Amino acid sequence: MTISLTPETQHSVSLQPQGWLRYLSFSTDHKVIGLQYLICGFIFYLIGGALAGAIRTELLTPISDFLPRETYNEVLTLHGTVMIFLWIVPVVNGGFGNYLIPFYVGARDMAFPRLNAVAFWLIPPAGLLLISSYFIASAAQSGWTAYPPLSITTPATGQIIWILSVLLLGGSSIFGGINFIATILKLRRPGLKLMQLPMYCWAMLGTSILVVLSTPVLAGTLVLLSFDIIAHTGFFNPSLGGNAVVYQHLFWFYSHPAVYIMVLPAFGLVSEILPVHSRKPLFGYTTMVYSIMGIVVLGLIVWAHHMFTSGTPPWMRLFFTIATSFIAVPTGIKFFNWLATMWGGRIALNTAMLFSCGFIVNFVFGGITGVALAQVPFDIHVHDTYFVVGHFHYIVYGGTVFVIFASIYHWYPKVTGRLLNEPLGKLHFLLTFIGFNLCFAPQHWLGLNGMPRRVAEYDPQFTLVNQLSSLGALLMALSTLPFLVNVVISAFRGELAGDNPWRALTPEWLTSSPPPVENWKGEAPLVHEPYGYGMQPEELALAGATGSELWRLGDPDRRP
Amino acid sequence: MTTLTSSSTSVSEQQHEAHADHRMFGLATFLVADGMTFAGFFAAYLTFRAVNPLPSGSSYELELVLPTINTLLLLVSSFTFHRAGSALKRDNRPLARRWLLVTAALGFAFLAGQMVEYFSLPFGLTDNLFASTFYAITGFHGLHVTLGGLMILIVWWQCRSGGRVSSQNLFPLEAAELYWHFVDGIWVVLYGILYLL
Numbered sequence: 094m095t096i097s098l099t100p101e102t103q104h105s106v107s108l109q110p111q112g113w114l115r116y117l118s119f120s121t122d123h124k125v126i127g128l129q130y131l132i133c134g135f136i137f138y139l140i141g142g143a144l145a146g147a148i149r150t151e152l153l154t155p156i157s158d159f160l161p162r163e164t165y166n167e168v169l170t171l172h173g174t175v176m177i178f179l180w181i182v183p184v185v186n187g188g189f190g191n192y193l194i195p196f197y198v199g200a201r202d203m204a205f206p207r208l209n210a211v212a213f214w215l216i217p218p219a220g221l222l223l224i225s226s227y228f229i230a231s232a233a234q235s236g237w238t239a240y241p242p243l244s245i246t247t248p249a250t251g252q253i254i255w256i257l258s259v260l261l262l263g264g265s266s267i268f269g270g271i272n273f274i275a276t277i278l279k280l281r282r283p284g285l286k287l288m289q290l291p292m293y294c295w296a297m298l299g300t301s302i303l304v305v306l307s308t309p310v311l312a313g314t315l316v317l318l319s320f321d322i323i324a325h326t327g328f329f330n331p332s333l334g335g336n337a338v339v340y341q342h343l344f345w346f347y348s349h350p351a352v353y354i355m356v357l358p359a360f361g362l363v364s365e366i367l368p369v370h371s372r373k374p375l376f377g378y379t380t381m382v383y384s385i386m387g388i389v390v391l392g393l394i395v396w397a398h399h400m401f402t403s404g405t406p407p408w409m410r411l412f413f414t415i416a417t418s419f420i421a422v423p424t425g426i427k428f429f430n431w432l433a434t435m436w437g438g439r440i441a442l443n444t445a446m447l448f449s450c451g452f453i454v455n456f457v458f459g460g461i462t463g464v465a466l467a468q469v470p471f472d473i474h475v476h477d478t479y480f481v482v483g484h485f486h487y488i489v490y491g492g493t494v495f496v497i498f499a500s501i502y503h504w505y506p507k508v509t510g511r512l513l514n515e516p517l518g519k520l521h522f523l524l525t526f527i528g529f530n531l532c533f534a535p536q537h538w539l540g541l542n543g544m545p546r547r548v549a550e551y552d553p554q555f556t557l558v559n560q561l562s563s564l565g566a567l568l569m570a571l572s573t574l575p576f577l578v579n580v581v582i583s584a585f586r587g588e589l590a591g592d593n594p595w596r597a598l599t600p601e602w603l604t605s606s607p608p609p610v611e612n613w614k615g616e617a618p619l620v621h622e623p624y625g626y627g628m629q630p631e632e633l634a635l636a637g638a639t640g641s642e643l644w645r646l647g648d649p650d651r652r653p
Numbered sequence: 654m655t656t657l658t659s660s661s662t663s664v665s666e667q668q669h670e671a672h673a674d675h676r677m678f679g680l681a682t683f684l685v686a687d688g689m690t691f692a693g694f695f696a697a698y699l700t701f702r703a704v705n706p707l708p709s710g711s712s713y714e715l716e717l718v719l720p721t722i723n724t725l726l727l728l729v730s731s732f733t734f735h736r737a738g739s740a741l742k743r744d745n746r747p748l749a750r751r752w753l754l755v756t757a758a759l760g761f762a763f764l765a766g767q768m769v770e771y772f773s774l775p776f777g778l779t780d781n782l783f784a785s786t787f788y789a790i791t792g793f794h795g796l797h798v799t800l801g802g803l804m805i806l807i808v809w810w811q812c813r814s815g816g817r818v819s820s821q822n823l824f825p826l827e828a829a830e831l832y833w834h835f836v837d838g839i840w841v842v843l844y845g846i847l848y849l850l
Binding site: 204205208267270271272274275278279280305306307308309310312313314316317320324325326327328333334335336339342343346 | 683
């Protein structure tokens with residue numbers, strides 16, 4: 094067991110600038126920026142959650158009684174936009190990416206720290222702009238997809254503000270993506286090879302490639318849409334000779350990869366959490382890397398599966414059905430790799446692990462309904478129904494948000510030096526898991542039976558199931574309370590964690606908690622094998638060993 | 654358990670010095686993103702053209718003489734920019750500044766040519782789908798040329814004796830040059846798709 098740790102881990106000398114005001118400053122420290130993303134994103138999560146609460150309250154009864162119909166449209170548009178562009182994308186990319194990636198590549202900061210700060214500070218004004226549109230005139234009413242001709246015919250002011258806001262957020266996302274690509278490819282500590290990086294680096298590399306390739310297309314499309322609204326051009330307006338389906342193609346060229354922009358980083362984060370708490374190496378490192386890159390490539394060529402009811406020609410349906418079904422292969426590989434990582438491990442079933450396992454369960458369900466939706470006959474039946482709503486909430490909430498919570502429980506001691514309270518955490522998990530499944534599982538049934546999405550009124554036969562779903566939403570809202578109490582109280586009174594409470598081997602734990610400015614007081618450690626758990630040192634010839642070899646070594650029955 | 658070694662060379666000292674300059678890499682990545690915006694526009698244009706018939710009396714035909722001259726102006730300007738870079742590398746600042754000025758002049762001549770073309774065209778922004786797409790794409794490219802021209806003038810100013818751009822600090826000039834070549838390259842594609850096709 095030869096560990097030669099260079100970084101000194103004494104608490105006496107702190108290089109960290111003091112005071113909470115730095116979190117409101119134009120700081121270029123990647124850790125400060127990461128937390129800025131996280132906290133800002135969480136505030137928007139609460140706002141988006143309140144909007145979801147309004148939606149579920151309206152849907153308690155089959156008639157439109159809680160909100161005026163226009164307001165319902167504004168609320169559902171804001172809910173989708175806030176949750177995607179202001180909570181999930183910034184937090185799972187910008188938040189954890191900024192905090193962790195420099196540690197993982199052995200750098201002291203991101204490649205472009207100032208660009209990094211600019212990328213973050215685009216988000217609060219864009220978010221305020223978006224929300225303020227509700228108070229200025231009326232917010233956009235055309236859903237987060239802003240399909241024309243609907244987005245051209247609904248009130249223009251709110252739609253234009255929506256476009257401006259999404260353009261700012263897209264810019265932020267692109268700047269972030271450029272920064273991650275440069276940091277991962279160019280800023281690695283000398284001696285650290287690509288295939289030795291923790292999996293989250295690969296996930297962020299793949300995500301950032303998607304961001305850089307697809308976000309600009311959305312930006313250009315929204316500029317054209319704003320021309321249609323302001324200058325009365327006819328790009329997407331059929332009554333002026335334009336083509337609304339072209340908008341859908343361009344929109345989904347971004348927004349399908351956006352699904353992977355939201356979920357690939359979650360794959361990466363969960364791949365960091367599972368090995369630590371299972372005390373086993375990450376299974377199938379190489380296949381994980383190729384799966385991520387496979388998802389990146391496939392993710393760019395499946396967008397039209399959102400458009401099977403838009404008059405797509407048969408050859409296009411065939412191509413996009415096959416390509417979409419193919420995505421199940423790399424995703425399935427990752428799923429089995431996670432199971433194999435836990436298999437036979439000494440699993441510590443703490444809150445981080447519970448949320449990770451919850452992620453696997455939810456995600457596999459969302460993935461299966463995704464494969465079902467890729468099939469044209471089925472898709473045409475359930476298109477624009479609550480089945481789709483249920484499906485994508487299983488991916489973005491059951492998948493990504495569960496991982497965000499798992500990550501907060503896992504890395505909170507890193508950030509604060511204190512552990513989160515476990516009983517409160519387990520209560521949080523239980524309420525979230527039950528509430529989430531109660532809220533979204535019934536929606537599949539609603540969709541199969543023909544309840545359309547985005548409409549405030551529905552057939553009375555769906556009342557009971559909708560009320561069940563709303564009850565689930567209430568539990569999800571309540572689940573936030575123990576979490577908030579936990580996070581705030583533990584920051585001051587939580588059990589002291591020490592530098593490495595999980596005995597983890599990834600580089601961010603090989604420094605003090607919280608880490609000093611510039612991450613290490615000495616030089617950065619060179620971690621060749623970030624997942625070498627559970628081995629006797631004499632068994633390991635770590636140079637060149639792959640995950641599967643390490644796994645066989647760790648298991649007495651499989652030892653060659 | 655695991656191998657955590659620290660190399661004997663002092664990495665921390667290396668890292669506390671200015672680390673290698675990755676700004677050109679960052680710019681190149683940004684230009685890929687920028688290029689994707691154009692790719693989206695081109696894809697939209699080609700789809701419109703394939704499936705949306707224009708109203709009678711309008712067509713996709715465009716006058717070719719002026720745009721061809723404009724294309725040549727931009728291609729020559731890429732060459733003159735390269736000459737400016739070579740001159741600066743040889744520490745010949747006055748020559749570099751002269752070539753930069755020539756490049757900027759070619760860029761602004763291109764913009765003037767495009768203005769002339771805009772005013773001589775028989776259609777306006779909202780006349781038909783082709784007109785809208787044409788103005789959107791050439792206008793977006795013109796915006797890039799305008800920004801590039803301003804960048805060149807800024808670098809020209811920074812190249813004066815005592816300015817911050819020199820053979821020791823080539824980045825501003827090289828960045829502007831990469832951007833300029835990119836804008837030229839986009840124009841060549843644009844010319845092929847919008848004018849020749």
